[in-house]
Amino acid sequence: MTLQIISTHPIAGQKPGTSGLRKKVTVFQQPHYLENFVQSIFNALDNFQGTTLVLGGDGRYYNVEAIQIILKMAAANGFGRVLVGLNGILSTPAASALIRQSRAFGGIILSASHNPGGIEGDFGIKYNMGNGGPAPEKITDLIYQCSQEISHYRMIKNETFIDLSQLGHHRLGEMHIEVVNSVLDYAELMQQIFDFPKIQALFHSGFRICYDAMHAVTGPYAKFILEKQLGAPEGSVINGMPLPDFGGGHPDPNLTYADELVRIMYGDNAPDFGAASDGDGDRNMILGANFFVTPSDSIAILAANAHLVPGYQHGLAGVARSMPTSAAVDKVAETLGIPCFETPTGWKFFGNLLDAGKVTLCGEESFGTGSNHVREKDGLWAVLFWLNILAVKQQSVSEIVREHWLKYGRNFYTRHDYEAIDTEAAHRVMAHLRQQMPLLSKQCFAGYCVQHCDDFSYRDPVDNSLSENQGLRILFDHQARIIFRLSGTGTEGATLRVYIEAMSNDNAEHTQDTQHVLAPLIKVANELAKITELTGRTEPSVIT
Ligand code: G16
Numbered sequence: 001m002t003l004q005i006i007s008t009h010p011i012a013g014q015k016p017g018t019s020g021l022r023k024k025v026t027v028f029q030q031p032h033y034l035e036n037f038v039q040s041i042f043n044a045l046d047n048f049q050g051t052t053l054v055l056g057g058d059g060r061y062y063n064v065e066a067i068q069i070i071l072k073m074a075a076a077n078g079f080g081r082v083l084v085g086l087n088g089i090l091s092t093p094a095a096s097a098l099i100r101q102s103r104a105f106g107g108i109i110l111s112a113s114h115n116p117g118g119i120e121g122d123f124g125i126k127y128n129m130g131n132g133g134p135a136p137e138k139i140t141d142l143i144y145q146c147s148q149e150i151s152h153y154r155m156i157k158n159e160t161f162i163d164l165s166q167l168g169h170h171r172l173g174e175m176h177i178e179v180v181n182s183v184l185d186y187a188e189l190m191q192q193i194f195d196f197p198k199i200q201a202l203f204h205s206g207f208r209i210c211y212d213a214m215h216a217v218t219g220p221y222a223k224f225i226l227e228k229q230l231g232a233p234e235g236s237v238i239n240g241m242p243l244p245d246f247g248g249g250h251p252d253p254n255l256t257y258a259d260e261l262v263r264i265m266y267g268d269n270a271p272d273f274g275a276a277s278d279g280d281g282d283r284n285m286i287l288g289a290n291f292f293v294t295p296s297d298s299i300a301i302l303a304a305n306a307h308l309v310p311g312y313q314h315g316l317a318g319v320a321r322s323m324p325t326s327a328a329v330d331k332v333a334e335t336l337g338i339p340c341f342e343t344p345t346g347w348k349f350f351g352n353l354l355d356a357g358k359v360t361l362c363g364e365e366s367f368g369t370g371s372n373h374v375r376e377k378d379g380l381w382a383v384l385f386w387l388n389i390l391a392v393k394q395q396s397v398s399e400i401v402r403e404h405w406l407k408y409g410r411n412f413y414t415r416h417d418y419e420a421i422d423t424e425a426a427h428r429v430m431a432h433l434r435q436q437m438p439l440l441s442k443q444c445f446a447g448y449c450v451q452h453c454d455d456f457s458y459r460d461p462v463d464n465s466l467s468e469n470q471g472l473r474i475l476f477d478h479q480a481r482i483i484f485r486l487s488g489t490g491t492e493g494a495t496l497r498v499y500i501e502a503m504s505n506d507n508a509e510h511t512q513d514t515q516h517v518l519a520p521l522i523k524v525a526n527e528l529a530k531i532t533e534l535t536g537r538t539e540p541s542v543i544t
Pocket residue numbers: 018019112113114278282283322345346347348364366368486487488489490497
């Protein structure tokens with residue numbers, strides 16, 4: 001087969017965000033766009049000749065076309081072997097597991113995660129390291145730099161498509177390709193962590209689950225594990241067929257976009273447990289009958305009950321949460337006498353802590369929870385963790401959460417997203433806040449007095465790297481906080497995220513509505529940031 005060296009020019013804007021490069025499908029379909037970025041990934045890496053690359057994606061529109069291109073480029077760049085998911089599909093956590101199990105050099109994951117798919121939707125690509133985790137900033141910065149200096153890319157000339165619809169082996173030039181089914185390997189990993197017989201007994205006793213795969217990547221994994229292995233009745237997994245456009249839905253497991261599940265869980269005769277996962281299977285939402293568990297509470301509850309799960313029965317080394325995530329897990333860590341790390345938003349920041357054995361569980365307010373079993377957050381893992389706890393405790397989801405609040409207090413928490421606002425307006429909001437911050441110290445608003453304000457920066461305790469400008473924090477007394485940051489995963493305009501938290505140790509208050517309890521702080525946030533005045537928006541587009 002012939003090696004082609006194709007001339008190209010740098011394309012502006014190929015800068016990875018919170019989790020890889022995410023753009024509209026039509027942007028990726030432009031001549032050289034995908035190729036430039038893939039070659040930039042390879043140019044940023046050293047010494048991978050003859051090694052293994054893992055390749056797969058969440059099955060969204062353009063997934064298979066992109067895989068065929070990347071295979072030809074991997075062969076031309078000297079990889080020895082590529083493990084590709086069957087039909088080009090690998091959930092993000094399964095890809096992470098596969099990289100680790102196969103001792104691959106790294107992996108390329110094609111996903112725009114929770115963003116909508118289809119021809120008009122989003123596409124994304126990110127590089128994961130040999131530890132199975134997203135590339136750290138020093139590598140993503142280098143990839144960006146390479147993309148701005150690129151002059152050519154390498155590709156094998158091959159007109160025939162590699163058949164990804166069957167398990168099997170192929171050759172492309174000198175490179176070996178293996179089409180693998182990751183569902184079985186992933187299920188085996190889950191079996192090593194969780195008490196499957198106990199969860200089977202739970203389902204056998206009539207416990208009912210509704211798992212919404214949102215027509216995204218976890219459908220086959222969830223059907224196999226929940227229905228086939230654990231004995232949940234057939235039909236417990238809804239929207240289980242992965243579709244390139246996610247059935248026209250928005251595969252983001254939150255109260256707004258997982259509306260079918262929410263209707264079921266808040267309807268008559270609701271199942272005992274509800275859960276949903278996102279486009280690439282790394283996020284999770286947990287619900288009980290008529291009850292929503294915030295992701296910040298979820299990680300705290302998993303940490304507090306980890307000793308009930310075989311994989312974590314010997315204790316946790318430590319926990320980590322992203323800065324905007326509520327401090328609920330901090331209190332659990334304090335009680336357990338283990339460290340709790342506060343990192344910037346982005347799973348990549350947990351990698352070093354996990355690799356160094358400093359933490360066992362990690363969690364984020366953005367519906368992400370995971371552990372040291374892989375180096376990505378893992379939606380189905382979180383669901384199994386909850387099922388294992390429910391099977392041992394024999395209590396309902398709401399009973400477990402309320403008992404937790406009674407012991408640790410409740411961190412009332414909400415996130416208000418203003419999606420697709422004008423980028424300049426979003427930057428004006430942040431600039432205005434930055435200007436205000438030195439004046440806020442010791443001022444009181446709605447009964448809360450400002451203790452400290454800053455633009456969050458993080459010094460990685462393992463490699464000492466510094467990440468600055470990670471979100472504006474206004475910290476009040478009584479453990480209340482307001483945080484502002486711009487999303488790094490959107491593809492349209494800018495998304496302003498406002499995170500609001502207040503702590504309550506008053507048990508009588510715990511059952512109150514979150515938006516009601518936080519209303520005074522929400523008003524303060526809107527006024528301080530001048531959101532309506534500067535963006536024209538009178539209300540958020542998503543509230544979680
Ligand atoms: C990614 C990152 C997460 C982050 C989330 C939201 O998740 O991996 O760590 O919390 O984006 O980021 P932002 O607030 O910048 O939009 P995913 O599920 O999209 O890969």
